[in-house]
Amino acid sequence: MAGSRGPGPVLAAMDRVEGSRRADPLIPPLRDAVHTMPAGVRDALHGTRLGHPAHPAMVQIPMGTWLSAALLDLLPGRRRAPDVLIAVGLAAAAPAALSGLADWAELRKPQMRVGLLHAASNTAAVAMYAASLSARLRGRRMVGRGWSYAGLVTVSVGGALGGHLAYRQAAGANHSDQVVAALGPGWHPLGALHDFPIGAPVTATVRDVPVLVLRETADVLRVLAEQCGHMGGPLAEGEIADGCVRCPWHGSTFRLTDGWNVTGPATAPQPTFETRIVDGRVEVRLPAGEKER
Numbered sequence: 001m002a003g004s005r006g007p008g009p010v011l012a013a014m015d016r017v018e019g020s021r022r023a024d025p026l027i028p029p030l031r032d033a034v035h036t037m038p039a040g041v042r043d044a045l046h047g048t049r050l051g052h053p054a055h056p057a058m059v060q061i062p063m064g065t066w067l068s069a070a071l072l073d074l075l076p077g078r079r080r081a082p083d084v085l086i087a088v089g090l091a092a093a094a095p096a097a098l099s100g101l102a103d104w105a106e107l108r109k110p111q112m113r114v115g116l117l118h119a120a121s122n123t124a125a126v127a128m129y130a131a132s133l134s135a136r137l138r139g140r141r142m143v144g145r146g147w148s149y150a151g152l153v154t155v156s157v158g159g160a161l162g163g164h165l166a167y168r169q170a171a172g173a174n175h176s177d178q179v180v181a182a183l184g185p186g187w188h189p190l191g192a193l194h195d196f197p198i199g200a201p202v203t204a205t206v207r208d209v210p211v212l213v214l215r216e217t218a219d220v221l222r223v224l225a226e227q228c229g230h231m232g233g234p235l236a237e238g239e240i241a242d243g244c245v246r247c248p249w250h251g252s253t254f255r256l257t258d259g260w261n262v263t264g265p266a267t268a269p270q271p272t273f274e275t276r277i278v279d280g281r282v283e284v285r286l287p288a289g290e291k292e293r
């Protein structure tokens with residue numbers, strides 16, 4: 001009967017991982033260790049300048065080289081190419097893991113739990129590929145092939161967990177992009193000018209979209225989507241300084257004039273709005289480039 005089926009075994013297992021507190025004691029020390037990295041390094045690892053997280057792009061090298069090695073290993077004869085591919089994948093795994101770790105440290109607890117399992121699978125896969133390379137270099141090619149196939153299965157499990165994190169749990173997704181689609185083109189009423197005191201951030205709604213409004217001077221207002229693009233944090237509760245707002249949840253800093261993500265972990269700029277004042281009332285609209293969506 002339609003609607004009588006519950007989640008399948010894979011989804012049910014994922015739900016159990018999200019709710020399991022078994023690995024929770026590992027989270028604070030690991031997160032604190034990540035936070036000892038300089039902010040600029042963490043921003044580079046997040047992909048703050050790219051407009052989207054760097055980690056999914058960085059894992060393409062190990063995944064691609066290891067899959068290619070597995071295919072070459074199926075061909076008859078003795079080849080060195082799979083050994084080289086495995087070594088390249090191992091070298092690329094370290095920066096990919098670091099970028100994933102930087103992202104992980106700014107997630108919510110249920111996401112972190114899945115993230116820990118994702119990292120454990122991938123770490124096990126790296127160990128298997130290291131064992132494979134070692135065996136291959138010692139001439140034990142069959143043993144090397146065995147380890148690399150085990151590594152491929154394990155890294156695929158890690159990849160599936162990463163997919164769950166990204167698509168089911170929305171880790172790394174831009175949480176403010178839907179604002180643009182929800183608002184649509186044209187000018188929209190925001191409120192009476194006197195509702196916005198100079199220098200004090202205020203929340204308002206435009207067609208049910210929450211926005212942060214800062215009236216800088218008598219007739220200059222800055223308006224940004226209120227939900228932080230990183231994980232949906234309330235920007236109106238953030239600190240305003242140097243022409244920017246700092247998210248209270250993980251510290252992403254957005255420029256008030258154009259929403260540019262000056263610092264991460266947010267990797268996408270925050271939607272901003274143009275304003276005009278008509279008969280004492282404020283109206284907003286999306287900037288020209290945003291109207292097409």
Ligand code: FES
Pocket residue numbers: 106228229230231232233247248249250251252264265266
């Ligand atoms: S929600 Fe994470 S920085 Fe805003």
